Amino acid sequence: MHELTALGGPMPDFRRFDEGFAATNELRTRGTDHLLAAAAEVGGVRFIAQSFTGWPNERTGGPVKTEEDPLDPTPTGPSRQTLAAIRYLESVTTEVGGLAVRYGGLYGPGQLLGRGGQIVEMVRARRLPVVGGGAGVWSFCHIEDAASATAAAVTRGAPGAYNIVDDEPAPVSEWLPDLTGVLGAKPPLRIPAWVARPLLGEHGIAMMTTVRGSSNAKAKRELGWQPRYETWRRGFREGLG
Template sequence: MRVFVAGGTGVLGRRLVPQLVGRGHQVTATTTSAAKSGVLTGLGAEAVVMDGLDAASVGAAVRDARPDVIVHQMTGISLRHAGKPDFKHFDRWAVPTVRLRTEGTDHLLAAAEAHGVRHFVAQGYANWNGLREGGWVKTEDDPLDLQEGTAAHTSMAALRHVEDVVLAAGGAVLRYGAFYGPGASDDQVELIRKRQFPLVGRATGYGSWVHLDDAAAATVLAVEQKASGVFNIVDDEPAPASEWLPYLAECAGAKPPRRIPRWLARLVAGEVAVIMMTEGRGFSNAKAKRELDWQPRYRSWRQGFKDGLR
């Protein structure tokens, strides 16, 4: 197939493009910087410079590529676009990604309709943001937590927008867990080594992880199977921060993380960080394994952290 990857130079795009090429697909991938075009051509794709927030730029890129499917991987979470992660001011830090998940998604869908692209796959998110009621592990039938009243609300509302409009168009939304792998978790590991990533309270909040290569493999399957609907792309072991964070520190060769009370974490890092560490809900991958026939190579972050950080 002719596959159009919007956001080809992101941490996932760089793992996805070669997997698509290796399966025999003709890939056009976008970047916002002409200086990065060589990265994409080196991965086997045709490189296109595109501004995902400019409808004309998106329309022209899709028209010229004539794809069978569009894969939306555009985010703005890099240091260049958003600066260092800032959970206390999550709403400010997330502005570039929020815009790409609202305006950018709408531009890509409009271009798909205008140029006869019949399939659409978009990036979602399923780490700690399950609805904070009931059990600790959520399925695709459970709505995402909109985090109303917190600095994360705009980001969660943007994720809801992606799901609403992509599903209405008959496409698929892949709710990826927290990425780790080449270039994906370096900032977290740096904080852990500096002992600046503490456990909060009892650290009972759950999260879900996925290795970049496993996320890319699931995306390839969604493309080839013309999948529709929502899929949680996470590993087999959702777990509380009290388990994964000390283990990540151990694998990084760092001292055990400090533990701080909720009130201090709220003061220093904000309400979103407290929710994430104490109330977060993880996700089940049963549907993706059943319907996409996806089997993650790294079934648990325990294996992945050990292999990737030691």
């Protein structure tokens, strides 16, 4: 079970996205190689590795992607190294008959989007605006649902990638105002993309305006998994912490 990450501090700077993920990307590449080598020595191991879904999706076509859809062939400049590391991890994992569990945007206790977390505090302070219409589609996953899906993958599912997300992908323009209401905060500011670009950079603007969501149909069908928080609407109200 490969759950290694170097994340856990403040939210990465979207303008220098790859820099913030550099150590985690080493774990996704060299770290995965070491674990696969160890698994080969032991023999008979079912290998499972965590990945991510959402912004890595191709940013053209429909708003919701499945595991059959390609990853973004033209990623933003600041995210190229991170997407390359994700591609590598998924490729070498599935080549040995393993499963890549692609978590959506995690929220809940201990997360950036959880009680006392950085994103929640940004929303309270009105420092997380809806940018450029907020058409970017996000797929969320409560931390407990990520754990239950991963546990299911220990014994179920054929080799391949699985999107571990809730049932309701939603644009920023929909979920962010809802979150402010849950937190009792003022509605988010709305600003044009050109105004936000110096602060968010190319990748941050994409997160707000062009990213695509993900379908969980395959995980529900092949892993026999059902998220406890079937939608972020319930999760934001009951599961932040």
